[in-house]
Amino acid sequence: MNTPCTPLKLTDRKRQAIVDAAIAEFRASGFESTSMDKIAATAGVSKRTVYNHFPSKDELFAQILHQLWCSTSALMDAPYLKDVPLRQQLLEMLWKKMGMLQDAYFLDLARVAIAESIHSPERGQEMVTRLSEREEVVTLWLRAAQADGKLRQADPVLASHMLQGQLKTFAFWPQVTLNQPPLDPAAQRQVIETTVDMFLAYYELRP
Structure with a gap:
């Protein structure tokens, strides 16, 4: 993922909420045991919204690695x-x-x-x-x-x-x-x- 290391705009708050939810759920249950449904519920968005931003859990994990890299x-x-x-x-x-x-x-x-x-x-x-x-x-x-x-x-x-x-x-x-x-x-x-x-x-x- 080649997303630039720049702060997210206000329009991307849902995307960041999804990432934050994924971090919380991966920490609590592990990658394999965490479902996209659970991430959506924790983020307060629909499952469709999650998939619009991240087609898979692997893409979500890649974004977490990217933000770790930017940090x-x-x-x-x-x-x-x-x-x-x-x-x-x-x-x-x-x-x-x-x-x-x-x-x-x-x-x-x-x-x-x-x-x-x-x-x-x-x-x-x-x-x-x-x-x-x-x-x-x-x-x-x-x-x-x-x-x-x-x-x-x-x-x-x-x-x-x-x-x-x-x-x-x-x-x-x-x-x-x-x-x-x-x-x-x-x-x-x-x-x-x-x-x-x-x-x-x-x-x-x-x-």
Whole structure:
């Protein structure tokens, strides 16, 4: 589905209501056990309206993946800046990442996508592939910092996973799998700053 990552217009409120209903029903009953009739009832629209927007449940799930993909756009613009301190740049990147991970709608989308990928790996493969492409932005930043002689020459893919994985350990997986509440601002700051400082203590090349 090649829908652009733009906010829905008011005329598309029914479409969004259908998507929101599908998210709620997929979370409650799973993809296979959810009927289009139930989605229509939850959305408060007719079954015909649902099919006018989405010919099948697979199309609905594809839209959920698309919105999950659009939700991760915050990190798309993260160029390496040669004259800006590494710590400042990393903090800015991780604050963007934290904002995404703690967003309630993003978490709902992620719960549905992850649950379905467990039951149907082939259906979840697109999600895994596309989200990995989003995280490549951090890897590219790390490669640029290495080329500038600011970070040690280590595997940038591994370093990227380690850096972002620290945030997910505290601010994503507990919320997705255990329904824990989002971190409060003080906890977010502690996780981000500690993660950056630990990362730089190992990877940064100092004069």
